[in-house]
Amino acid sequence: MMGRWALPSLLIALAVVLSVACGDGGADRSLRLDDRVDGATVRRAPELDGTAGTLRIAIAGVMSPSRTLDAYDQLLSYLKTRLDMQITVDQRSSYAEVNDLIRTGQADIAFVCSRAYLEGREQFGLQLFLAPEVGGSLSYYSYLVVPAASSATSLSDLRGKLFAFSDPLSNTGKLVPEYQLLLRGETPNTFFRRYEYTGSHDNSILAVADRLVDGAAVDSLVYDYIVQRNPEIGARTRVIARWGPYGIPPLVVSPTLDVQLRGKIERALLDMNQDEDGLMALAALGVDRFVPISDSAYDSIRAMVAALKAGER
Numbered sequence: 521m522m523g524r525w526a527l528p529s530l531l532i533a534l535a536v537v538l539s540v541a542c543g544d545g546g547a548d549r550s551l552r553l554d555d556r557v558d559g560a561t562v563r564r565a566p567e568l569d570g571t572a573g574t575l576r577i578a579i580a581g582v583m584s585p586s587r588t589l590d591a592y593d594q595l596l597s598y599l600k601t602r603l604d605m606q607i608t609v610d611q612r613s614s615y616a617e618v619n620d621l622i623r624t625g626q627a628d629i630a631f632v633c634s635r636a637y638l639e640g641r642e643q644f645g646l647q648l649f650l651a652p653e654v655g656g657s658l659s660y661y662s663y664l665v666v667p668a669a670s671s672a673t674s675l676s677d678l679r680g681k682l683f684a685f686s687d688p689l690s691n692t693g694k695l696v697p698e699y700q701l702l703l704r705g706e707t708p709n710t711f712f713r714r715y716e717y718t719g720s721h722d723n724s725i726l727a728v729a730d731r732l733v734d735g736a737a738v739d740s741l742v743y744d745y746i747v748q749r750n751p752e753i754g755a756r757t758r759v760i761a762r763w764g765p766y767g768i769p770p771l772v773v774s775p776t777l778d779v780q781l782r783g784k785i786e787r788a789l790l791d792m793n794q795d796e797d798g799l800m801a802l803a804a805l806g807v808d809r810f811v812p813i814s815d816s817a818y819d820s821i822r823a824m825v826a827a828l829k830a831g832e833r
Contacts, residue, residue, distance in 0.1 A: 573603075573605045573606065573781075574605060574606040574607070574608060575599070575603060575605045575606070575607050575608075575628055575629070575781075575785070576607075576608050576610065576626065576627045576628045576629075577596070577607060577608070577609050577610070577627065577628070577629055577630065577631075578609075578610050578611070578612065578618045578621045578622065578626075578627035578629070578630035578631075579592065579609060579610070579611040579612070579618065579630065579631050580611075580612060580614070580615045580617070580618035580630065580631060580632050580633060580636065592609065594800065594801040594804045594805070595801050595805060596609065597801075598788075598792065598797055598798060598801045599785070599788060599789075601797070602788040603784060603785065603788055610626070610627060613719060614687055614688070614689070614719075615632060615633045615635075615636035615687050615688075615689035615690065616636070616639075616688070616689055618630050618632055618636070619632065619636055619639060619640040619643075619646065619689075622640060622644075622646055622772070622773075622774050623640070623643070623644045623646075625774070625776065627774065628773065628774050628777050628781075629649065629771060629772065629773045629774070629777070629785065630771070630772050630773075631769070631771055631772075632769060632770065632771075632772055633687070633689060633690055633691055633769050634691040634766055634767050634768065634769050634770065634818055634821050635689050635690065635691040635694075635695050635821055635825070636689045637769075637770055637772055637818065638818055638821060638822055638825065639689060640772065641815075644775070645775040646772050646773075646774075646775065647772060647773050647774070647775050647777075648770055648772060648813065648815055649770065649771045649772050649773045649782075649786070650770065650771045650786065650789055650790070650810045650811065650812060650813065651767075651768050651769075651770045651771065651810070651811060651812075651813035651817075652768065652769075652771075652805075652807040652808075652809075652810055653807065653808040653809050653810070653811050654741060654768065654806065654807055654808060655808070656808060657765075657768070658767065658768050658811070658813055658817060659764065659765035659766060659767060659768055659817075660692065660739060660740050660741050660764065660765065660766060660768050660769075661692070661740035661762050661763060661764035661765055661766070662691070662692035662693070662696035662697065662737050662738070662739070662740065662762070662763045662764055662766070663692075663737070663738050663739075663740050663743050663759045663761070663762055664697065664735060664736075664737055664759065664760050664761035664762075664763070665724075665725065665728050665735065665736050665737075665738055665743065665757050665758065665759055665760070666678070666728060666734065666735045666757070666758055666760055667728055667729070667731045667734070667756065667757060667758070668755060668756050668757055668758050669731075670734065670735070670758065672734070672735065672760055673760055674760060674761060675697070675700055675701070675704075675760075675761060676704070677760075678711075678712070678734055678735045679711055679712075680711075680712070680713045681712060681713055681733075681734035681735060682712065682713055682714050682715070682716070682733045682734050683697075683708070683712045683714075683715040683716075683733060683734065683735050683736065684715070684716055684717075684718050684723075684724045684727050684728070684733040684735070684736035685697070685708075685715060685716070685717050685718070685724075685736070685737065686717065686718055686719065686720055686721050686723070686724050686736075686737075686738065686739075687717065687719065687720070688717065690721075690739075691766060691769075691821055692721075692737060692738065692739045692740065692764075692766070693721055693724065693736075693737050693738060693739065694737070695821065695824055695825065695828070696737060696763050696764070696766075696824070697737040697763075698828060699824040699827060699828060700761075700763065702827060702828055702831050716733070718736070721738045721739045721742040721743070722742060722746065724736035724737075724738050725738055725742070725743060725746060725753065725757065726753075728756075728757050729753050729756040729757050730756075740762070740764070741768075743759070745806065766818075766820055766821055767813065767817030767818040767820075767821065768813075768817075770813060771789075771810070773785075789810040790809075790810060790811070790812075792809065792810060793808070793809040
């Protein structure tokens with residue numbers, strides 16, 4: 521089954537692009553999906569040898585780990601050539617683990633979820649760097665997805681059902697639906713019969729398509745990409761709500777990264793759409809270009825976090 525899910529695109533790896541318990545009482549809620557989906561395995565990418573220095577990149581895949589690293593090959597090769605540096609890549613199965621790599625000085629830059637960026641910024645000064653522009657936009661949505669045969673037409677219809685979240689620090693895959701429940705005076709524990717974590721958005725989509733769960737909240741970029749290339753998944757699922765827009769998952773940097781090196785990396789990424797090799801890499805990623813983005817793009821996510829924290833008091 522997994523062959524049809526080989527999706528070499530940073531649109532998905534970022535989504536575009538990657539665990540702290542949140543309202544689960546610390547319980548293990550990893551969805552057991554046997555061999556139907558790709559579990560949260562972790563693998564370290566081989567080093568890309570350069571001639572001077574080392575750039576340490578961390579990846580938190582919104583896609584399943586075994587498919588995420590493949591999406592970065594051309595980007596990593598491009599950076600290796602442009603920066604003339606050795607590049608190491610460390611992929612982790614949760615957003616919190618990637619944040620921790622930056623916090624402890626084990627990574628210089630990282631691809632993270634929008635909410636994970638805000639969490640890291642508050643906890644240890646994680647710095648916003650650049651963002652992928654996808655389809656001319658710097659925003660994305662949370663889709664509420666159900667099986668095509670489901671009678672549900674809104675979140676309210678999923679009361680007492682089995683629900684899938686992607687990662688505890690995911691914006692579209694956890695925070696947004698949790699906030700929507702807060703607006704209804706509910707929590708995941710009071711509203712759903714049970715909820716589980718799948719580890720990634722593609723796992724959540726496949727769990728819905730295979731009717732292993734009654735619904736899931738997923739990244740719109742991931743869902744749209746998958747349905748476009750796998751129409752059968754679209755035929756077996758249905759979007760019943762769209763929440764957003766929200767600031768797109770960014771590229772972040774360590775607050776201790778050397779200023780000169782940071783500038784060199786920034787220039788290389790910003791210039792990717794100006795040479796042939798860069799354009800080829802961007803095309804493979806499904807990204808228009810990398811651009812600066814303001815912290816204010818994430819204010820709506822910040823507001824949801826604040827509302828949920830206030831509701832816990």
